Amino acid sequence: MRAAFPLLAACDARGEGLAYLDNAATTQKPACVLDAVDAFYRTGCANPHRSNHRLARSATEAFESARAELARFAGADADEIVLTSGATHALNLAALGYGAAVLRPGDEVAVSLLEHHSNLVPWQEAARRTGAKLVPLVPDRAGRISDAEVDRAIGPRTRIVAVTGTSNVLGCAPPVVRIASAAHACGAVVVLDCAQSVAHEPLDVRALDVDFAAFSGHKMYGPMGTGVLYGRRELLERTAPLLRGGGMVDRVFERTATFDEAPGGLEAGTQNVAGAVGMAEAARFLSRIGFDAVRAHERALTRRMVEGLASLPSVKLYGPGPDDRDERHGIAAFNVRGVDAAVAAQVLDRRGVAVRAGTHCAQPLLRHLGTDAVCRASIGVYNDERDVDRFLEAVENAQREAVALMTSAML
């Protein structure tokens, strides 16, 4: 698998053997994705949905085939897929394009406390613009949202529920089907942020029964600057564009304009066609491996990682306990006792282990967990037992090496 990823293969060829465990921030890209992007620019570059020459028609075909592939990947229809610059753009479209158009004063938007800022801050703005109220869906310390909490937070005033598929900090997955059924019983709409789950679990928007779903290409082995907003047809029709301009209008007069239907009407300006082609190739890449194989591989590595961390007295683990091994979807959040998270990540980096430290764009969650920073190790398809063991060895030595690092910094 590592050989399919040029960046990792190059590290191996130099004898560096990078243990890349920062997959929740972004994944590396396989050669098939790089080739697809490259081939578009080398042989297929033209602006889709505009000119009518052969090359432009083939660019339109490439862009729409990418949309169709991503629709298949999400279990949706192609006209329910808006191509965006990423999950953040997609969630802003759901919150400010749809939410701000339908919310009224006194309406409630339930947002889980597990959310990445990208699925919280846009709802804060939608609430500010409309007079709606945000209601937090609060997990326990292990990241679990109980049935009682779902029933408390979702009620007759709830219009929208925004929830993540997997926490990008703790790796736990909220009960999305249970939340969707409570929301729909109240006539509310469910917005799922699957940025963190999309590379690890199959996505089926109909089986999950969600109304909107957002994800990024770069977290599923695709290019940066790509993403999707899935929306149920009738909801996309009520979604206002965030950007207005070329490529999305029907008729334009001096003072007014009418817009194309979604999804094209929500895609203003020249689109990232090469990116969409690359993201669709990434979806094919994942489908070729198959999610059963992805899950089995990542589950085994996650267990090894979590059991290893739990056995180290110097480590404080966050989220599900070591006994709830399968509740973490490829992610372990931890701190090394007495060592600042950023310093611990630096110490690991010196041993060729890449993890992220900080708030992970989830400040309310970290506050809820009683900490201001954690280290996060996250698994991808190319990781293996050697990566995990190298990581565990680095963590085991982190206290000692952090002291050495800080002392040398002071001298």
Ligand code: PMP
């Ligand atoms: N939601 C979650 C759960 C995420 O992990 C991320 C990426 N860190 C985002 C949303 C935002 O994705 P992007 O930065 O690709 O727009």
